[in-house]
Amino acid sequence: IPIIFASSILFVPSMLKQFFPESVPVEDFTNMFVPGHPVHDSVYALLIVFFTYFYTAIIFNPMDIADNLKKSGGFIPGIRPGKKTAEYLDQVLSRITLPGSFFLAFVAVVPFLMLGSFNVSFYFGGTSVLIVVGVALDTLQQLEYHLQMRNYEGFLKKGRLRGRRTY
Structure with a gap:
């Protein structure tokens, strides 16, 4: 989403x-x-970092x-429930978001x-790579769930996974 927001903002100059x-x-x-110009690339990177924090x-x-x-009775070990937990989560979130952005x-x-350095006409953007990897991971996860459901005997019988039988 931050990449989409940043790209949208960078369309404004072309509209002008x-x-x-x-x-x-x-x-x-x-x-x-223009993509590949140092001003474009640096503003694009800064907008992505900003919109990552914003989002x-x-x-x-x-x-x-x-x-x-x-409410669910859960807690983080060593942290008091309530405001202290919220402060801890906010601190961890800030530390994780910076390298992620x-x-x-x-x-x-x-x-x-x-693209600017090698003057190639084929463009395979970073956003495309993120989408392909995300879809591949989701597909693998769904495949794993499907395989687990095939090996499950059911909760009314014994309620356990069937393993391979070795004779």
């Missing part, structure tokens, strides 16, 4: 060029936001998670850098 096709300053400005803050609410843990920016920007 369509509204002011004769303007030289607008053309000079929009030329800086994480919207999706993951440490206070809600802490309340749900407390840098990696996401790296995966998204490297294809632009390679």
Whole structure:
């Protein structure tokens, strides 16, 4: 999602060029936001880092998670339930999000850098790699669940997994 948000923001300069096709300053400005240009790539990376934090803050609410843990009787060992748990989760989330956002920016920007460096016409973006890997992992997980369900005898009988029979 952060890559999609960043890409959407970077379409604004090209839209300006369509509204002011004769303007030289607008053309000079929009030329800086062509993929492969250092300004484009650095702004793209910064926007990805920003939107990663933004999206994480919207999706993951440490206070809600802490309340749900407390209500279900769960806890984090060494951390008091409630506000302390929320603070701990927020701290861990901040530490995890920074390297994750840098990696996401790296995966998204490297294809632009390679495209500009090697002058290749074939483009296989970082976002495509993320989608392919995500779909492959999901497919493997579904296959594993399916195989487990085939070997399960049922909860009304013995309720255990059937193993291979060796004679």
